[in-house]
Amino acid sequence: MNKTVLDLWVGLFVIAGIVALLFLALKVGSMSAVSASDTYEVVARFDNVGGLKPRAPVKSAGVVVGRVGEIRFDNESYEAAVTLRLDKRYAFPKDSSAAIMTSGLLGEQYIGLEAGGDSATLKDKDRIAITQDAVVLENLIGHFLYGKAQEGAPQ
Numbered sequence: 001m002n003k004t005v006l007d008l009w010v011g012l013f014v015i016a017g018i019v020a021l022l023f024l025a026l027k028v029g030s031m032s033a034v035s036a037s038d039t040y041e042v043v044a045r046f047d048n049v050g051g052l053k054p055r056a057p058v059k060s061a062g063v064v065v066g067r068v069g070e071i072r073f074d075n076e077s078y079e080a081a082v083t084l085r086l087d088k089r090y091a092f093p094k095d096s097s098a099a100i101m102t103s104g105l106l107g108e109q110y111i112g113l114e115a116g117g118d119s120a121t122l123k124d125k126d127r128i129a130i131t132q133d134a135v136v137l138e139n140l141i142g143h144f145l146y147g148k149a150q151e152g153a154p155q
Contacts, residue, residue, distance in 0.1 A: 039085040040124040041069060044098040044111070049080045050134025052100055052109045058084050059101075060113040065090045068111060084111060086122075093118040099132035109134060 049071060058066035066086035074081050086092070095116030102109050122128070 038088045039066065040088055040122075042084050042086060042122050042124075042126050042128055044082050044084060044128040044131050045074070045077065045079040046082060046100060046131050046133050047079055048133040048136065049082060050100060050102075050109055050136055052082070052111070052134060056108065056110050058086060058111040058113060060090070060092070060115065065113065082111070084113075084128075091121040092116075094120045094122055094126065095130070096122065096128060097130035097132070098128045100134035102135070106137075 052068065052071060054068055054071060056068040057064045058068060066084055069083035069085045071080060071082050073079075082098075084098070092113060093116040095118040097114045097116065099112045099114070100109055101112040116130075
């Protein structure tokens with residue numbers, strides 16, 4: 001009987017450890033399904049989203065103010081429509097701008113929000129009109145090499 005009780009406690013301890021590791025993995029990966037705060041959605045359109053992924057952070061002044069919701073292709077405008085889920089604690093002016101930024105040289109991509117000066121604020125389902133596309137490293141290198149080739153070409 002003593003061995004059975006010991007086995008039961010060991011099993012409970014292992015299950016608690018697995019639950020704790022799962023909780024930590026979800027928190028570190030920012031993938032927890034339960035949101036502690038209310039959000040509102042705004043849409044931003046980009047010509048090129050690069051490697052932006054759903055659940056990527058939305059930051060303003062370095063502070064995470066929301067997450068990327070859905071990224072879809074618009075068949076009419078041929079742009080990527082990105083849904084941003086912003087925390088209701090943060091109100092941004094209607095003339096705010098959104099840019100796709102990269103953490104470091106080859107790091108993860110996120111949306112950077114720059115607050116505007118309008119007195120009216122963004123509401124649920126509004127659209128951010130001023131956007132800046134992702135900088136694609138391959139395109140930059142191609143433009144640089146093409147420019148150098150043009151400089152060296154005989155006139």
